Amino acid sequence: MNLKLKTILIPFFILLFSSCATTLKVQSDSDKEYSLSSYKTFSVIPPNLEEQDDLISINPILIQRISRSLNSVLTQKGLTKSDNADVLVKFYLGTAREVERSSDLGGYGYYGSRYFDSRDQRYVRSEKDEIAIRFHDSKTNDVVWYAFTRFTRPSDQYDQGSVNALVETVLSSFN
Secondary structure, eight states: OOHHHHHHHHHHHHHHHHHHSOOOOOEEEEOTTSOGGGOOEEEEEOOOSTTOGGGTTSOHHHHHHHHHHHHHHHHHTTOEEOSSOSEEEEEEEEEEEEEEEEEEOOOEEEETTEEEEOOEEEEEEEEEEEEEEEEEETTTOOEEEEEEEEEEOOSSOOOHHHHHHHHHHHGGGOO
8 A cells, every 4th residue: 555545544544433432421510609719628538338238239449440530630630638628529320221122113914814013122231330420518518519421331341541531521620
């Protein structure tokens, strides 16, 4: 293949594959009664798995990774980790299980003395993980900032790098 064709095809395929990538849709909200810039210190409070039996499927290592990532991202945003923090950061994990039905319209007709419907019904189970991050004012315990997103579970386990990218995306609208 000549050099000109390679220089045209490689960027084309990079653009093609990057356009197929899905982006996270993050819903966030903040209470305008509180100034987010007034918070200088934070403390991350992970979910307590021992108290809730329904969280048995949550990976405790994933919780540790999210806590590390929150500490890192918030430090990069200029906040300081503290035991006596201005804002308490709590996060919650879940899985949304959905069953989707699809139909193959197929054909209709008489076969002998009975009516035949050849439509094919398929039920597909899909799972999307969810994360909600809440920033609470430490004095009033009011939620001052909130973010929520659903994301498709990767085929392999979550590693620290992919968790960092997820948390950075979710917290991009904070501050």
